[in-house]
Amino acid sequence: MFDKKKIKDVAQLAMIAVDDNDLSYFSSEISEFLKTIEQMDAINLSEINPLYHAPDMSLKGREDEVDIDAKNDGINCSPNHNGKYFIVPKVID
């Protein structure tokens, strides 16, 4: 059973604040979901390799090049910035 304490732990892991109504809702929804996926236990997978991408492929890299225009445009998307840096609450007192 996914009780309210466990939901609080997982919500903290997911970095999502939850109130009391949320706890009941997610407790019931996630418990139901975990019941649905119990059938995965019925199959023997000991000899099977995991498949991360289909078709199988290796990820490709590209040159690490600075794009000054994109950076400037990007910072303008921030809800709080000074044109050069993102502004966040004080981290160290």
Add this chain to the structure above:
Amino acid sequence: MDIYNKSITELSDLLSKKVISSLEMTDYFIKRIKLFDSKLNSFITINEDEARKQAAFADSMIANKKNHLLTGIPIAHKDLFSTKGLLTSCGSKMLENYIPPYDATVVSKLNNLGMVNIGKTNMDEFAMGSSNESSYFGPVKNPWNLDRVPGGSSGGSASAVAARLTPIATGSDTGGSIRQPASFCGLTGLKPTYGSVSRYGMIAYASSLDQGGPIAKSAEDCAILYNEIKGFDKNDPTSNHEVKQNNIDLRLSKDEVKNITIGIPKKYFSEGLDQNISNVISDSIDVFKKMGFNFKEISLPNHSYTIPAYYIIASAEASSNLSRYDGVKFGHRCNDPKNLIDLYSRTRQEGFGKEVKKRIMIGAYALSSGYYDEYYMRALKIRRIIRDDFLSAFNEVDYIFAPTSPSTAFKIGEKTSNATDMYLSDIYTTPVNLAGLPALSIPVGYSDNLPVGMQIIGNDFTEDKILEIAHLFQKETDWHLHVPEAFSHE
């Protein structure tokens, strides 16, 4: 001029012969959006001013004979394709004010051809849903019956094309989000092979499953758009070099048909499928048989494990992808955060809807220490056997036919209180995403006056052939030309 039901080729012909200008065509479809969309809620943004500028530019391309088949044709983009300078909300409060500084590769490719972006379509929040009911901007209605859902997550795109508010639209398909709404709305929708269409600028849900593609009236229209959006993109590390570069010409001959064998997975037609849908699909298979295709029963024995594996993998990837929404770099930020943790956690509480939060939490749990092997690793192993089942089947047959959805469009609100039931509506589409294969949903008839869709599934990079097979069927039938009555007038 009665142009709402014309194909891309017909519209292009009207433009190149100067029977109508792109500006007039754009105004025509924007007028239809303004006339009809209050009933549907299929658009989040109408891009009227910029669309008219793009149309005027397209007209100059046509005048200078620098036009392509798609030049001047209006298109609507699902609201997860980044559009420079234009709201891209992903159906979420988190991004309700987000104006991207760049275009997605799909968008820039089509802009460069002179297509006209008439607006951004509604969708389930962060593409998580099968009914378009999880959008922050409200549910979308199905043009065939306004009490019913259009499917999801590309429900806005499907509803808009079905009501002929746009000639064509883009969608994205993580677990069926192009094919299931295409099926519910009587349309043709292509989910390409993973890696065929660039994901650059497509807001991520589950990166190993997401794939963009067209939602259109016909296989021919899908082929025209797919020809232009496919291809390797250096900006997408999962873009695949093997995608075919040739244009799809839809010239499958009747002699070739006699050499094609279609597989019918027995289990798909025996467990949980609405009997009326089964009958409609059987009738359409008879049409294919008369055309000369061969059929053979096949087995996809591990089909029943698909839904658990899909929802674990998709949720795990979502929990990772959506960690970027923290109130710092872009998107919503909560008021007066006390500290950094408060900023992150309250921003995410306020910015995400319930379904998104649930999937993030499921994903965080499945990836956490002690549960990783039990859930995530098992799901990845099941993914392997599901792909192997398909590859074994393709040793016996060339393509596979399957239902797109176990039901027709359900009522708005019918499944919102039963998530398991909602998830099961993806049972025939999610295996294709796990296996990375291409699949097309085409309309094949009706059940209780609601459209029924059927999938044509192919091996990797066989989009050309599955589109050709669908095109041959659409030359023999007219299901794809039907327009919902309430929208079949000017």
